[in-house]
Amino acid sequence: MNPRRKKRLFTVLAVIFGIGSAVGLTLYALQENINLFYTPSELVNGKGPELEKPTIGQKLRIGGMVVPGSVVRDETSLDVEFQLIDTGPLVTIRYQGILPDLFREGQGIVAQGTLIEPNVIEAFEVLAKHDEEYMPSEVAEAVKGIKHEKPKYNLNSEN
Amino acid sequence: MIPEIGYFALVLAMALSLLLCIFPLWGAYTGNLRLMRAAPSLALGQCLFVLFSFGILIYITLTDDFTVAYVAHHSSSTLPWYYKVTSTWGGHEGAILLWLVMQSSWTALVALMSKSLPWVLRARVLGVLGFLGVGFMLYTLWMSSPFERLLPYFPVEGRDLNPLLQDPGMIIHPPLLYMGYVGLSVSFSFAIAALLTGKLDNTWAKWSRPWTMVAWAFLTLGITIGSWWAYAELGWGGWWFWDPVENASLMPWLVATALLHSLAVTEKRGVFKSWTVLLAITAFSLCLLGTFIVRSGIIVSVHAFATDPDRGLYILSFLAVVVGGSLALYAARVSQVHSEGRYRFASREVALWLNNIFLVVATLIVLLGTLLPMIHKELGLGSISIGVPFFNQMFAILIVPFALLLGIAPMLRWKQNKLSPLAKKWLVNVALSLVATAAWLFSNYEQVSALTFMATALAVWIMFSTVSDLLQKISLQASISEGFKRLGLSYWAMVLGHVGLAFVIASVTLTSAYSVERAVAMKPGDIATLNEYQYRFDGVKEIRGPNYSGHAGVVTVLKDDELVTELYAEKRLYDIGMQFMTEAAIDDGFFRDLYLALGEQMSQGAWSLRIYHKPYVRWMWLGGILISLAGFIVLADKRYRRRVKKGAQA
Numbered sequence: 001m002n003p004r005r006k007k008r009l010f011t012v013l014a015v016i017f018g019i020g021s022a023v024g025l026t027l028y029a030l031q032e033n034i035n036l037f038y039t040p041s042e043l044v045n046g047k048g049p050e051l052e053k054p055t056i057g058q059k060l061r062i063g064g065m066v067v068p069g070s071v072v073r074d075e076t077s078l079d080v081e082f083q084l085i086d087t088g089p090l091v092t093i094r095y096q097g098i099l100p101d102l103f104r105e106g107q108g109i110v111a112q113g114t115l116i117e118p119n120v121i122e123a124f125e126v127l128a129k130h131d132e133e134y135m136p137s138e139v140a141e142a143v144k145g146i147k148h149e150k151p152k153y154n155l156n157s158e159n
Numbered sequence: 160m161i162p163e164i165g166y167f168a169l170v171l172a173m174a175l176s177l178l179l180c181i182f183p184l185w186g187a188y189t190g191n192l193r194l195m196r197a198a199p200s201l202a203l204g205q206c207l208f209v210l211f212s213f214g215i216l217i218y219i220t221l222t223d224d225f226t227v228a229y230v231a232h233h234s235s236s237t238l239p240w241y242y243k244v245t246s247t248w249g250g251h252e253g254a255i256l257l258w259l260v261m262q263s264s265w266t267a268l269v270a271l272m273s274k275s276l277p278w279v280l281r282a283r284v285l286g287v288l289g290f291l292g293v294g295f296m297l298y299t300l301w302m303s304s305p306f307e308r309l310l311p312y313f314p315v316e317g318r319d320l321n322p323l324l325q326d327p328g329m330i331i332h333p334p335l336l337y338m339g340y341v342g343l344s345v346s347f348s349f350a351i352a353a354l355l356t357g358k359l360d361n362t363w364a365k366w367s368r369p370w371t372m373v374a375w376a377f378l379t380l381g382i383t384i385g386s387w388w389a390y391a392e393l394g395w396g397g398w399w400f401w402d403p404v405e406n407a408s409l410m411p412w413l414v415a416t417a418l419l420h421s422l423a424v425t426e427k428r429g430v431f432k433s434w435t436v437l438l439a440i441t442a443f444s445l446c447l448l449g450t451f452i453v454r455s456g457i458i459v460s461v462h463a464f465a466t467d468p469d470r471g472l473y474i475l476s477f478l479a480v481v482v483g484g485s486l487a488l489y490a491a492r493v494s495q496v497h498s499e500g501r502y503r504f505a506s507r508e509v510a511l512w513l514n515n516i517f518l519v520v521a522t523l524i525v526l527l528g529t530l531l532p533m534i535h536k537e538l539g540l541g542s543i544s545i546g547v548p549f550f551n552q553m554f555a556i557l558i559v560p561f562a563l564l565l566g567i568a569p570m571l572r573w574k575q576n577k578l579s580p581l582a583k584k585w586l587v588n589v590a591l592s593l594v595a596t597a598a599w600l601f602s603n604y605e606q607v608s609a610l611t612f613m614a615t616a617l618a619v620w621i622m623f624s625t626v627s628d629l630l631q632k633i634s635l636q637a638s639i640s641e642g643f644k645r646l647g648l649s650y651w652a653m654v655l656g657h658v659g660l661a662f663v664i665a666s667v668t669l670t671s672a673y674s675v676e677r678a679v680a681m682k683p684g685d686i687a688t689l690n691e692y693q694y695r696f697d698g699v700k701e702i703r704g705p706n707y708s709g710h711a712g713v714v715t716v717l718k719d720d721e722l723v724t725e726l727y728a729e730k731r732l733y734d735i736g737m738q739f740m741t742e743a744a745i746d747d748g749f750f751r752d753l754y755l756a757l758g759e760q761m762s763q764g765a766w767s768l769r770i771y772h773k774p775y776v777r778w779m780w781l782g783g784i785l786i787s788l789a790g791f792i793v794l795a796d797k798r799y800r801r802r803v804k805k806g807a808q809a
Binding site: 014015018019022023026030032033034036037041046047048049061073075076078096097098099100102112149 | 394395514520523525527531542543544545546548549552553556570677679680738739740741757758759761764769791
């Protein structure tokens, strides 16, 4: 092999090696760090054609509207509990800490956390979008049919 | 009437852009010098009309003309005047107009500063810039005009600027970021012009380099300020979230950084030419992709921007034309590009090539992490999110070889090197960095994890290697002052840039490892302790600002019973949007920040408070500023200055 070819071969091999290891590492990291997104009804009724439900202890993201009147704050600590809804079932979120400024009842939020009971999530992060008119697009999609489908719960009374 | 004049000025600017796109390119194609000569005046004219139009937008905002939809949506009469000015780029339409201002200003600058270029090249560069101008102006006029009226029913009062954007950081962050973003279009145009001309020689690299450098410096500064704004304003104590919107600016930065290094090789050694061109194309394409991500709403992001599928589609089509067109041109011309220089494995060429590989891989990771959720969803596989841990993990892996290389590379010479004399020096530096890191960390902290130690050691290693190389190069000269003069500004820029990166790595590592936070509920008189500081809550007082009211939590910070500072952590309620905003109170320091955010009112006069102790967090922005300074310093380099002067006479 002449030196020019040799150099080329080396270059190509190095590039393949670089990209290969990058892809490998990425896939590995992705496996651990992809969080599936659920809406409250998907969490309770199952998601997709197979109606898959998350298992207890699984890390996930959930998005929905904060049910008005459901926010309960602990008087002495920073524990807070509230319920999320999209079209039907309610899911309870427990969180310890200060909620974002844009967190309000009736507002769309996204929480990230661990499933501790079939419909209870212990969140380590609660996100509300910068804009006051924001509804997470995932939630917007999920509640698209909300006008045609009568909510199974009355939003204004405690359940 | 006045808003219509602003719109009309844009129409004229667009007409001039169209001419700027057609005349010079046609002239260069047919060899018609007269057509080519029209380019600079068209560029200047276009810029003047855009500036005029932008001036009108500022004017109607300052005069509270709520018949204009943009003003009604993003400003209000109680907004302080400087935030009124800010509001002109606080929304989508205005931000795009700001983009146009930047774009046409860069174009005008290129027209003014390119007098020593051959006419064919000059015309083509300006023609390509004109084409980009047309793309964005058409977009503005067609679907994103900030001059649309709300007639006949218009509000008496505007909806105010999003309170989050009412912050000094937001006044300067978007212009700086756009300056950098759009500035990369200059490197892009040079690359396309060079491909069209078919002459990819060192002159092209020499020309492109200072422009790329300045654009990159602005981009660096913009990102740094953005991170500082997020930290100071969002009230959660974080500085980087790996949000799609943040990633949108990071990707062009990474590629532009690769481009700068690759341009240096192309200029000095005449190799990597086709690669450099590809990077220039990629960098700007990623800017367009970023705009698409931010403006189309296709990706879920915590940042809210006006989102509209039609607009997204336009930007996507424009992106496709730009990327497709330039890649086709690249494919057609790249076979003509030959690199003449030869080099061995142990050489600066290879080191810089590796640097490029790492930066491109980093870009791919960010790209993948940003786009994968979207692709996943479009494929009907459901909605996923790729969170902070993914990016952190990947970057933690990537930074190790990158930082090691960064300490070694500056000492390597072009073409080839004997490694053994250098290896000794490297071993000394490695030993020194390990000892210094151990001394630093173990004297300050009880627990030091292996990961923290390694990452800190890498930062120290970059610092030591850079400084020791600097000292050695100075010692080669007759005297120290001679050494300082001889080294040249590009070398100094490299030193600054690398030292800046060392600061950033150290800061990211230490602040991630040793930041502590406490969320507490406190009544007046209560004391909370965090690290060596005591925080005494003295109650809240009412505050009233120009367009908000609220409470300020008064907290006295003590250390060993001595007063450190008094902090006011505010909770504001903005009058118009009735939106709550946390205004964190920060006691900044070189070694640590004390950061306080006021939460909600609880029962019996108690308030929730979040207290953070963040060591070395300020180094991050110090590092960012140093890095961008590196870009600006190169401008003062004699090589570039002389050429500008020569250009001015010609």
